[in-house]
Amino acid sequence: MKTITLNASVTASNERDADALRARMRACGTLLVNVMSSPGAGKTTLLSRLIRDLDGIRIAVMEADIESDVDAKRIEALGASSIQVHTSGMCHMDAGMTAAAFDELQQTLPCSQAIQLPSAQNLPCSQGRGTALKGGGGVKGGGWVRPDFDLIFLENVGNLICPAEYDTGAGLNLMLLSVPEGDDKPLKYPLMFQKSDALIVTKTDTLRYFNFDLSKCEARARALNPNLKIFPVSAKNGEGMDKLETWLKQQMDEFR
Amino acid sequence: MHEMGIVLHLAKTLDETAEENKLSSIGKVVLQIGEVSGIMTDLFTDAWDYFKVRHPILKDSTLELETLPAVTWCDSCKSKYETVKYGRECPYCHSGETWLIQGDECVIKEIEAE
Ligand SMILES: Nc1nc2c(ncn2[C@@H]2O[C@H](COP(=O)(O)OP(=O)(O)OP(=O)(O)O)[C@@H](O)[C@H]2O)c(=O)[nH]1
Numbered sequence: 188m189k190t191i192t193l194n195a196s197v198t199a200s201n202e203r204d205a206d207a208l209r210a211r212m213r214a215c216g217t218l219l220v221n222v223m224s225s226p227g228a229g230k231t232t233l234l235s236r237l238i239r240d241l242d243g244i245r246i247a248v249m250e251a252d253i254e255s256d257v258d259a260k261r262i263e264a265l266g267a268s269s270i271q272v273h274t275s276g277m278c279h280m281d282a283g284m285t286a287a288a289f290d291e292l293q294q295t296l297p298c299s300q301a302i303q304l305p306s307a308q309n310l311p312c313s314q315g316r317g318t319a320l321k322g323g324g325g326v327k328g329g330g331w332v333r334p335d336f337d338l339i340f341l342e343n344v345g346n347l348i349c350p351a352e353y354d355t356g357a358g359l360n361l362m363l364l365s366v367p368e369g370d371d372k373p374l375k376y377p378l379m380f381q382k383s384d385a386l387i388v389t390k391t392d393t394l395r396y397f398n399f400d401l402s403k404c405e406a407r408a409r410a411l412n413p414n415l416k417i418f419p420v421s422a423k424n425g426e427g428m429d430k431l432e433t434w435l436k437q438q439m440d441e442f443r
Numbered sequence: 444m445h446e447m448g449i450v451l452h453l454a455k456t457l458d459e460t461a462e463e464n465k466l467s468s469i470g471k472v473v474l475q476i477g478e479v480s481g482i483m484t485d486l487f488t489d490a491w492d493y494f495k496v497r498h499p500i501l502k503d504s505t506l507e508l509e510t511l512p513a514v515t516w517c518d519s520c521k522s523k524y525e526t527v528k529y530g531r532e533c534p535y536c537h538s539g540e541t542w543l544i545q546g547d548e549c550v551i552k553e554i555e556a557e
């Protein structure tokens with residue numbers, strides 16, 4: 188027996204996977220955006236709105252849930268590519284799972300076919316099935332045409348804690364906080380606010396019903412993360428969406 | 444479950460270490476877990492015991508957990524204090540300009556292996 192001193196993070200392997208995926212996404216010219224929030228904060232509704240508004244941008248969505256494929260079906264109904272990922276009970280997506288989901292997306296599975304991840308290890312991280320892919324341009328309507336995407340959203344598992352602890356390999360991390368959840372959340376879940384590039388305060392159409400102080404929330408969030416971009420929006424009436432969309436387009440341009 | 448997810452990541456990191464160092468069996472794993480890492484150590488041990496018997500290289504291993512105390516630094520009066528006892532507000536000057544400097548980590552300190 189010998190003793191090996193490691194002093195390595197338990198998730199060191201995940202950090203390596205994440206860097207590898209980021210390099211791969213960069214080579215594809217696709218910006219991967221990790222979207223995190225508590226359950227029901229409005230992730231799928233916001234993404235649906237973005238898909239409708241961002242005309243001409245090739246968007247795909249990876250829906251991560253412990254169960255069901257209702258969210259992927261909602262995205263698919265809008266004509267965007269979507270894939271449902273089941274996390275096998277896991278409370279977050281990690282980089283290996285995200286890479287596997289990206290592989291599946293690149294193979295253009297028939298829309299929203301759920302892939303079941305056996306466990307966080309032994310994932311097929313290389314190019315999966317060996318179907319010959321012809322052409323390009325993300326043609327929809329079945330078949331095996333390789334899609335190229337400008338923007339891929341990963342809708343992470345609804346949870347304000349664990350997803351913040353795992354780098355998914357995304358180029359951009361967004362968190363949503365909905366008005367009904369309250370303006371004290373930066374105090375209770377600091378890590379999520381620290382790890383995000385932007386905070387999107389959703390459901391602003393409900394501000395008059397709740398004691399949500401937007402400026403207090405902003406001050407608390409910025410105390411944790413001075414560089415945080417903050418966008419108050421309502422996906423319901425469209426308020427604030429233009430600023431968010433302009434910023435997203437800028438991020439895509441900078442990424443390329 | 445959160446703890447099982449951490450065990451899976453730990454196992455993957457250990458697999459990679461074993462491959463790099465040409466190890467065939469891991470005898471002991473020493474982890475340092477911060478007081479405010481959010482990890483429940485009894486759940487973590489249960490998850491580990493469940494997992495290790497299904498993972499040949501870890502089959503005969505034991506897990507040793509060391510707790511790292513949580514320490515907060517106050518930017519206003521430049522002092523350190525115990526996080527768990529006093530929270531975010533500095534007990535000396537009552538400032539809220541405070542930062543956790545230790546206690547949220549989960550680190551593999553060392554392993555014994557052959
Ligand atoms: N008033 C209002 N309601 C909204 C808005 N956005 C979403 N909702 C509602 O909030 C509820 C949850 O929205 P979803 O988009 O499913 O939330 P989610 O974050 O995707 O939920 P999970 O995937 O289950 O975590 C639905 O009833 C939406 O109609 C908004 O801007 N304003």
Ligand SMILES: [Mg+2]
Nearest residue numbers: 230231258342
């Ligand atoms: Mg959803």
Ligand SMILES: [Zn+2]
Nearest residue numbers: 517520533536
């Ligand atoms: Zn002080």
